[in-house]
Amino acid sequence: MCSIRELHLDDLYKFNALVFDPYTEVYNLSFFLRHFAQWPELALASISPAGALAGFIFGKCLDSGPGHQQLHGHVCVLTVHGEYRRLGLASQLMKSFAALLELRQAWYMDLFLRCSNRAAYKLYCSLGYVLRRVLLEYYPGDAMEDAFDMRKPLSRDKQRQCLDSVSMQPVHLPAEEESDNEY
Numbered sequence: 001m002c003s004i005r006e007l008h009l010d011d012l013y014k015f016n017a018l019v020f021d022p023y024t025e026v027y028n029l030s031f032f033l034r035h036f037a038q039w040p041e042l043a044l045a046s047i048s049p050a051g052a053l054a055g056f057i058f059g060k061c062l063d064s065g066p067g068h069q070q071l072h073g074h075v076c077v078l079t080v081h082g083e084y085r086r087l088g089l090a091s092q093l094m095k096s097f098a099a100l101l102e103l104r105q106a107w108y109m110d111l112f113l114r115c116s117n118r119a120a121y122k123l124y125c126s127l128g129y130v131l132r133r134v135l136l137e138y139y140p141g142d143a144m145e146d147a148f149d150m151r152k153p154l155s156r157d158k159q160r161q162c163l164d165s166v167s168m169q170p171v172h173l174p175a176e177e178e179s180d181n182e183y
């Protein structure tokens with residue numbers, strides 16, 4: 001059985017086997033350094049009984065609105081090593097991150113994923129995430145790909161207000177919203 005602890009800077013030396021998955025988002029060193037500096041307790045590792053890195057999550061907590069109505073968590077990266085999949089590790093990492101956000105009294109959690117990533121889409125649906133909108137050409141590259149923007153209310157948002165803005169109309173990410181790539 002795997003256990004969860006905070007992810008440390010030196011775990012980056014062990015994560016090649018996880019980040020070569022095409023669906024694992026890979027960022028530059030400044031992304032990871034900013035994360036460890038700003039949200040050290042919101043990056044979590046799943047560790048196998050033998051001490052191997054089995055999965056990790058990089059989350060952050062943002063507060064951009066009046067009256068703290070926008071205090072929310074955002075998942076930047078979630079991945080599980082191929083040998084440890086379908087054991088519930090991603091679910092466990094997501095729930096641990098959610099528990100940390102509950103302590104901060106955040107309103108909701110959100111995340112972006114590639115529209116072609118069926119496994120992740122099923123995972124997030126199984127955890128109660130709701131598809132909020134489609135972000136056109138969110139992922140750059142030779143073949144630009146759209147993203148699903150999914151959201152889940154936390155216990156503070158009893159009226160599920162964070163889902164009021166669910167839209168069927170695909171949009172480009174508005175300029176005032178921060179992309180995961182902006183580091």
Ligand SMILES: CC(C)(COP(=O)(O)OP(=O)(O)OC[C@H]1O[C@@H](n2cnc3c(N)ncnc32)[C@H](O)[C@@H]1OP(=O)(O)O)[C@@H](O)C(=O)NCCC(=O)NCCS
Binds near residue numbers: 021078114122123126
């Ligand atoms: C997506 C990913 C994180 C899932 O990790 P995991 O630890 O295997 O997920 P869990 O074991 O917690 O799965 C929970 C549920 O999600 C769904 N699910 C997970 N992987 C699935 C798959 N390959 N196909 C279909 N459903 C899947 C299932 O409903 C599963 O429940 P079940 O096993 O009882 O059927 C993992 O496949 C991964 O790291 N993929 C590459 C990186 C990635 O896509 N990250 C997310 C980017 S947003």
